[in-house]
Amino acid sequence: MAEVRVLALDFVGTLAGHGPAPDGRLTAKVLGALPGTVIPDDFPARFDDVTHRLRDSGRSRGVRGTFAARLRRAAQDCGAAVPDLRLAMDAVFTALPDARIDPEAASALRSLHATGLRCVLASNTDRPERVRLQTLRDSNIADCFDALVLSGTLGIRKPDPRFYAAVAEAAACPPGNILFVGDNPENDAVGPHAYGMPAVHVTAGPRPVGLPAAIATISHLRELAAHLNDPRGKPS
Template identity: 85%
Template sequence: MAEVRVLAVDFVGTLAGHGPSPDGRLIAKVLGDLPGTVIPDDFPTRFDAVAHRFRESDHALGVRSTFATRLRRAAQDCGAGIPDLRLAMDAVFTALPDARIDAVAASALRNLHATGLRCVLASNTDRPERVRLQTLRDSEIADCFDALVLSGTLGIRKPDPRFYAAVTEAAACPPENILFVGDNPQNDAVGPHTYGMPAVLVRSGPRPAGLPSEIATISHLKDLAAHLNDRRAKPS
């Protein structure tokens, strides 16, 4: 069994709860203060309608559209002028609170990092890297991470194999030495396992049907240390 050198850790559902999503009213308020941006009165209604349509189509297709895609479509629908989409996104997610990190999970991560394990944050998120990094700093775990691999920065979401390739590059070691830890069966367990990474699914409920037997489950990140000890005790 290959030695685990790096932890690739998911964010929402693993380190943190779910944060709020921006609605049309908030976005209009934030963007209305940006120089050169023109936000029509009907923008909030248009954005919320666009977001609803994308949620339905995403669910049917098994994908998740990006915030940038939804914002761009809403702007086109109502004639809004947003000259700098990246600046607009940064402003929106700066104004919107991020998900709150679980203190017990943060403590567990610090303890794991103290044993010599390197860590990479591997998250599907629309939030800019600067915003997510500040969230990690606020919980005093930013220094645990060698790198942040975020779908919003890459333009690629889990379970796309290119996402796991980016994690491997950020970790600077082979996939078999990276343990992927997260709460989504496809994105954080089956996807990385298929790519060649060992994986642990964080799940308090029953084990998902069809989950490959090589993928372990734990109920909380605080249980990962015990799993790693059991893994080291098994013969190679």
């Protein structure tokens, strides 16, 4: 078994709860204050409709539409002018609170990092890196991370193998030395395992059906240290 040198940690469901998602009303309010942006009165309804349609179609295909895609589609549908998409996204997610980090998970992470394990945040998120980094600072765990690999910045989402390649590059070590930890069976367990990374699935419920035997499960991040110290439970 390769030595675990780096933890690749998911965010929502692993370190934090679920944060609020931007709806049409908030998005219109924020964008309306940006220079050069023109937001018609029907934009909020159009944005919410696009969100529901893309969510339903994405669920059937096993993918999730990005905020940028929803914003572009809604703007096209109602004739809105959004000249700087990156500025618009930054403004919306600055106005919208991020998910709250679980204090017990933060404490567990600090203890794990103190043992010498390096950490990479590996998250599917529309939030800009600046916003997510501030969330980590607010919980005093930003210094635990050597790098942040975020789908919104990378332009690739888990479980695309290129996402795990980016994690390995950010970690600067082989995939076999990176332990991927997260709550989504496909994105955080099966996907990285197929790429060559050992993985631990975080779930408060029963073990998912079909999860490869090599992937262990824990109910909370606080259990990871004991799992790593147990020769029977170490990932292989």
